[in-house]
Amino acid sequence: MNVQKDDGHAATVHEGGCACGAFRFRASGEPTRVGMCHCMTCRQVHGSAFGAYAIYARGDVMMSGSLSTWRSSEDGRRHFCPTCGSVAYMEFTTRDEVDLPIGAFDETGLFEPDYELWCKHREPWLPQGARPEYDEERQH
Template identity: 90%
Template sequence: MNVQRDDELTTAIHEGGCACGAFRFRATGKPMRVGMCHCMTCRQVHGSAFGAYAIYARGDVTMSGSLSTWRSSDDGRRHFCPLCGSVAYMEFTTRDEVDLPIGAFDETGLFEPDYELWCRHREPWLPQGVRPEYDKERPH
């Protein structure tokens, strides 16, 4: 695994984007936190057992390209590429942050999740007790 040291992450620039390349992002520095989400929406949006995100302050991320937006909850917005359908990022209108899918980064092994959300929907074959777990949303 290619996990970087904290001092490298503080100044690092990490880029990524959608599968077809029409949408790109650039995240500067270290994410505020990194988490896995087992909620039913993340499972369905990603077509996987969970979604994993690096959460950055909004000011630390620049983006280019056109996106479509889906209002997934009262304050949740999920943005995706209208060409290939890839999940581009997620945001909540009540928070000044951007949730970037770990799988959308150009490099692998950058981030390891710090916690898991909505574990009440976690697949039973996934390991438990690896990191802090929350039955629903984590306290903010």
Template identity: 80%
Template sequence: MTIHSIEAVHEGGCACGAFRFRAMGKPIRVGMCHCETCRRVHGSAFGAYAIYRRDQVEMSGTLATWRSSDEGRRHFCPVCGSVAYMEFVSRPELDLPLGAFDETGLFEPDYELWCKHREPWLQYGARPEYEEERTA
């Protein structure tokens, strides 16, 4: 008898459905970001992302891109404006927003970044915290 490994596939996309993605397997890590750009882009107190290797994600649809920093690229749906994903050009990974997945409760963040900008009413000490970027 042969046992086959079934790799989890999680799908998601933008609010209007013009952009879709399929993420295969487990993310590399899951984090929350309190940087000022994530706060503004998401219109929320933070951004929360599942980070996957590029080769783990398939995408369909047309996106627009904003160069948010020297390294950062934020891709969004030009129809509804939803954040589709972000990336740093020097890293072989994509950051998929947790709110863009079709299912809720898939992933819990492992850490928080840019905590120096965190809202004071958010809980402290729930996971490893970094004042700015991760060190590991």
């Protein structure tokens, strides 16, 4: 979807939310990066082999609805819907960004990951070499 910005140019907007619809987000423009994470926390939170996120500047994302928050690390915060349990987004207190799960967007095929993190925990049956890989965290 495109919306008109104050400067007269159109900005791409992508919407999404949790499984039950109680939480919604609206992301304007393009993400700063898109990545896959194989860390044990992402694996457990998503109940999958990895988490995949579109990372946006905080000011480019509008949200509505009530969420619960879990402090998953010293500076990591994961927000989820208290009704359906869906992962809504994650953030780090040290960055002015919002990490939106790719699977939470209303459309499919929007983003392809640029890199993979925590590959030391990647399932061996997943393909390797498709994008830059980091054993742990990448340098920002």
